[in-house]
Amino acid sequence: MTVVTTSRVKMTATPITRVLGVLALAATGLMALLGLVVSPADVVQGEAVRMLYLHVPSIWIAYGAFVLTSVSSVLFLRRSKRRADRGRHYDRLAGSAAEVGVVFAGITLITGMLWGKVTWGTYWQWDARLTTTILLFVTYLGYLALRRLPADPMVRSRRAAVMALISFVNVPIVHYSVDWWRTLHQKAERRTETRNNWRNVLDIALFHGCGDHCGCVVDHSPVPSNTVRRIA
Amino acid sequence: MLAETLLVARKDLRVEWRAKVALGQVTPLALLILVVFAFALDANTSLLKLGAGGLYWVAVLYGGTLLIQRSFDVETDDGNMDAFRMSAISAPSLFLGKALALFVQIGLLELVLGLGIAFFYEVRIVDWALLLVAATAGTVAFSVCGVLWGVMSAGLRVRATLLPLLLVPVLTPVLLAGSRAFETALGVRADAGWTWASLMFVIAAVHTAIGLGAFGFLLEEG
Numbered sequence: 001m002t003v004v005t006t007s008r009v010k011m012t013a014t015p016i017t018r019v020l021g022v023l024a025l026a027a028t029g030l031m032a033l034l035g036l037v038v039s040p041a042d043v044v045q046g047e048a049v050r051m052l053y054l055h056v057p058s059i060w061i062a063y064g065a066f067v068l069t070s071v072s073s074v075l076f077l078r079r080s081k082r083r084a085d086r087g088r089h090y091d092r093l094a095g096s097a098a099e100v101g102v103v104f105a106g107i108t109l110i111t112g113m114l115w116g117k118v119t120w121g122t123y124w125q126w127d128a129r130l131t132t133t134i135l136l137f138v139t140y141l142g143y144l145a146l147r148r149l150p151a152d153p154m155v156r157s158r159r160a161a162v163m164a165l166i167s168f169v170n171v172p173i174v175h176y177s178v179d180w181w182r183t184l185h186q187k188a189e190r191r192t193e194t195r196n197n198w199r200n201v202l203d204i205a206l207f208h209g210c211g212d213h214c215g216c217v218v219d220h221s222p223v224p225s226n227t228v229r230r231i232a
Numbered sequence: 233m234l235a236e237t238l239l240v241a242r243k244d245l246r247v248e249w250r251a252k253v254a255l256g257q258v259t260p261l262a263l264l265i266l267v268v269f270a271f272a273l274d275a276n277t278s279l280l281k282l283g284a285g286g287l288y289w290v291a292v293l294y295g296g297t298l299l300i301q302r303s304f305d306v307e308t309d310d311g312n313m314d315a316f317r318m319s320a321i322s323a324p325s326l327f328l329g330k331a332l333a334l335f336v337q338i339g340l341l342e343l344v345l346g347l348g349i350a351f352f353y354e355v356r357i358v359d360w361a362l363l364l365v366a367a368t369a370g371t372v373a374f375s376v377c378g379v380l381w382g383v384m385s386a387g388l389r390v391r392a393t394l395l396p397l398l399l400v401p402v403l404t405p406v407l408l409a410g411s412r413a414f415e416t417a418l419g420v421r422a423d424a425g426w427t428w429a430s431l432m433f434v435i436a437a438v439h440t441a442i443g444l445g446a447f448g449f450l451l452e453e454g
Contacts, residue, residue: 077449139401146398149388155452159384162446163398166380171436173405 048118055111058104059133063171065101066140069094070168073161084154090224091157094164095147098140105137128177129185136170143167233328236321240329241393245336247306247384254337259344262295266348285414288349289407292374293400295341300378301395304386305335306336313387316451323448327379333441334375341452358419362426366413369432373406377440383450402439 013021035053042049051115072094079087111122124130147160180188248254269287273279278293282286307313316326346367349355357363381399385391409428 081449105255135401135404138397142398142401143395146384149394151388151389158449158452162442162449163384165446166402166439166442 003027018216045119048115051111055108055115058111059108062101062108063175064103065104066136066168066171068097069101069164071200072097073164076157077161080154080158080162088157091161092193095144098143098147098164102137102140102144105140106134109133109137109207125184127185128181128185129174132170132174132177136167136174139167139170233322233325234324235334236325237328240326241336244303244306244330247308248302248333248337253302254341258298258302258438261298262291262341262345263348265291265294266345269440270352277354278423282420283354283417284349284353285353285418285420286407286411287353288345288414289370289410290322291345292338292342292347292370292410293403293407294309294402296336296338296374296378297396297399299334299337299341300382300399301392303330303337303378304382304391308387309374313451319369323451324444327443327447327453329376329377330382334362334378335371338374338378339371342371355418357417359417359425362413362429365428366410366417366425366432369413369429369436370406372409373432373436373439376436376443377402377406380439380443380447380450403408406435409435 016118031053037051039050039053041047053131072090076087076090078142079090114134116125143160143163146163147156177183178185266287269283269291270280273277273283307311307316321329350357366416377399381395384398385394388394409431412423413425413432414430416420416428
C-alpha cells in the first residue's frame with residue numbers, strides 16, 4: 001500500500017510583493033502591446049527597432065542591479081566587521097541583485113546581437129561596447145560562481161562582497177566605452193527636443209536614459225528627413 | 233611597512249628559488265605556447281610578426297595565472313594563511329609583499345618570453361622605451377590583480393578552475409592594452425602606444441588601491 005503524504009508548501013510572498021508582481025505583469029503586458037502592436041515600425045530600422053525596446057531597458061536594469069549589489073556589499077562588510085552575525089540580509093540582497101543583473105545583461109547581449117545582425121549585418125563585432133559588456137557579464141558570472149562554492153559561509157560572503165566592489169569598476173567602463181574609444185556602437189546622446197504625441201510615452205518609459213546606452217534616437221514620424229538620427 | 237613588505241617578498245622568492253617551479257616548469261611551458269602558436273598559424277612569419285604582441289601577452293597571461301595560483305597554493309597547503317593572520321604583519325604589507333614577489337617572477341617570465349618572440353617570430357623593436365614601460369606596467373598590473381584574485385580563490389577546493397574564471401575577465405583590458413602598446417613598439421601599428429601603456433598603469437593603480445583597502449577582509453576567516 002502506498003501512503004501519499006501531502007505537505008503544505010510555505011509561501012514566501014507578502015501582500016506587498018503580490019501587488020507588485022501583479023503590477024509588474026500588467027506593466028509588462030502594456031509595454032509589450034505598445035512596443036509590438038501599437039507602435040509603428042521605424043522608418044529606417046523597420047521592425048528591428050522593437051528589439052531596442054527590450055535591449056536598452058535591460059542594460060539599465062542590469063546597471064541598477066549591479067549598483068544595488070555593490071551598495072549591499074559595502075553595507076555587509078561594514079556590519080559584519082562589527083559582529084560576524086550581522087548584515088547577512090545585505091549579503092543575500094547583493095547575491096539576489098547580481099542574479100537579476102546577470103540575467104538582464106544576458107538579455108542585453110542577446111537582443112543586441114539580434115539587432116546587430118539586422119542592422120550591421122553581423123551578430124558580433126569586437127568593438128569596445130560589446131567587448132566590455134561581455135566582460136561585465138562574465139565577471140558577474142564569476143561572482144555568482146564564487147557565491148556558490150562550498151566554503152565557510154562568512155568567508156565566502158566576505159570574498160564575494162569584495163569581488164562585487166571590484167567588479168563594479170566595469171560598469172562605468174561599459175557605459176562610457178562609446179565615448180572613450182571609437183566604436184561601431186552608437187555614441188551616447190540624449191534627445192533634447194520635445195514632442196507632443198503619445199509616442200513620447202514609449203520613449204520616456206523605454207528609452208529613459210536610453211540615449212546614454214544605445215544612443216539611438218528613434219522617431220516614428222512619417223517625415224523621412226527627421227527619422228532616425230544615428231550617431232556614428 | 234617597507235620592511236614587512238620586503239620580508240614577505242623575500243620569503244616568497246626564497247620558496248620559489250628552492251622549488252624552482254617558475255623556472256623549471258612554468259617558463260618552459262609558456263615558451264612552448266609560443267611554439268604552438270607558430271604551428272597554429274602555419275609558421276607564417278609575416279603573420280606571426282603582426283600578431284607577436286598579442287601572442288606574447290596571451291603567453292604571459294597563461295604563465296602568470298599558473299604563477300599566481302602557485303603563490304597561494306604554497307600558503308594554503310601548509311596552513312600559512314593562519315600564520316599570517318596571527319602574525320604582526322599588516323594586511324597591506326602582505327598584499328604589497330606578495331605582489332612584489334609576483335612582479336619579480338612574472339618579470340622574469342616576460343623576459344624569457346621576450347627573447348622567445350625575438351627568436352621564434354623574428355620581431356624588430358623600433359621603440360625600446362615604450363616596450364620596457366609597457367612591459368613594466370603590464371607586470372605591475374598582473375601582479376596586483378593576481379594577488380587580489382589569488383587570495384579570493386585561496387583555500388577553496390575548486391581554486392584551480394575558479395582563479396582563471398575570476399582573473400581572465402579582469403586581466404583582459406591589460407592584455408588588450410599590452411598587445412596594442414607592444415604592436416606600436418614593434419613597429420606593426422602606428423597607434424597611441426603610450427596611451428595604452430598608461431591605461432595599464434591606471435588599471436594597476438585601481439587594483440592596488442582596492443587591494444590595500446580590502447586585503448584585510450579577504451584574509452579574515454569566519
